[in-house]
Amino acid sequence: MRLPIAVKNRIDYYAGKLENPALRELYVNCCASTIETAVRKCADGTYFVLTGDIPAMWLRDSSAQVNHYLTVANDPEVAEIIEGVIRRQLMYIEIDSYANAFNIEPNGEGHKEDLPKINDWVFERKYEVDSLCYPLRLLYLYWKKTGKTGIIKEKLPAVMRIILNQWRIEQRHGEFSPYYFIRMEGGTELDDFPNGGRGADVAYTGMTWSAFRPSDDGCVYGYLTASEMFAVVTLGYAAEMLRSACGDTDLAAECDALRNEIDAGIKNYCIVNHEKYGRIYACETDGYGNYSMIDDANVPSLLSIPYIGYASADDEIYKNTRRFLLSEDNPYYYSGKYAKGVGSPHTPPNYVWHLALVMQGLTSTDAEEKRELLGIIASTDAGKRHLHEGFNVDNPYEYTREWFTWPEALFAEFVERCIDEGVI
16 A cells, blocks of 8 residues: 555655665665555455465564554554554454454455364464564554554453453463364474363463464463563553553553563563573473473564563573573574574574564664674565565575565664664
């Protein structure tokens, strides 16, 4: 669709600050990409956002895909798009709060053979805690930018009751949860769940169980630390919105109570003593003393902790964790001829993710590291002047996802921050 004038003017402003032609062209394409290629206005006035080369709307991706437009959200055209995206997201949560991706209409497209049988609106039903966090974050940031409370008053109390109920049920997944997932066709080992699709056993910790990571890969253990952190942050956002815009102090108090329970679980179960790096966060745990010591290349991730607002970049445990993640001790950290950074079991060995490189930059406190990352990203786009999912560190012309606007939106945010901070 056509780019709003406010977005175009912002792109022109920042592009004018970039001296490197390759970086400038990449920024321009990335900043415009979501609206120009992925946004579809629906008959009900809401907006559907394609994740890219997969014909569905992810709750997570769609939030991140429009997040960089919040800077101009006071413009009526931009506000209409962002508000339309939020309204569609909240509609989807009310349809199926366990689903991660949805169709533009109830056409039955998607993973039809998955069990249990999915609603015709649902493209995929991989339950991920972050899928419920992202729309809350987008709504909160939209409110903070514009002061508009219409959606909050109309929709937030009902949606929060759904989310709170689900997250409480999943605090005791083995006892109370109705959720299971079995992929009957076209799956990989990362889609396979033990115990008849219900996942490995977990202990009660106060945290809330997640079936899948933001990469859509199955969790080995049920408590995904970064997603728990994101839940803590967004429960705080929800409580603030409910009190301020709705005057619903009771529901806000429920958000605060669950927030405190999950946060206590993180502090009690997700920190491990590493012999080399000291106290660091584990990627996952089951509450029984088992841990996964990697990171997801998507967001939320352990690398993204300051970005999602759980702790500052100067937090000692975060700094220790970051040193581990950006080292050869992380089994999914790859270094090659053209790049070094965090990869994923979701993509082949020696593939680094543009998302992870951008997030490394967004959470860095080192100007030189940021400049280095800008150069790596701009030189590994396979000459497309668009970003991808993962790429081979020894040959960036080997990559996954031809059309993937999430890393592009995040990259536009990174470039603008670097300019604002005087890094470039």
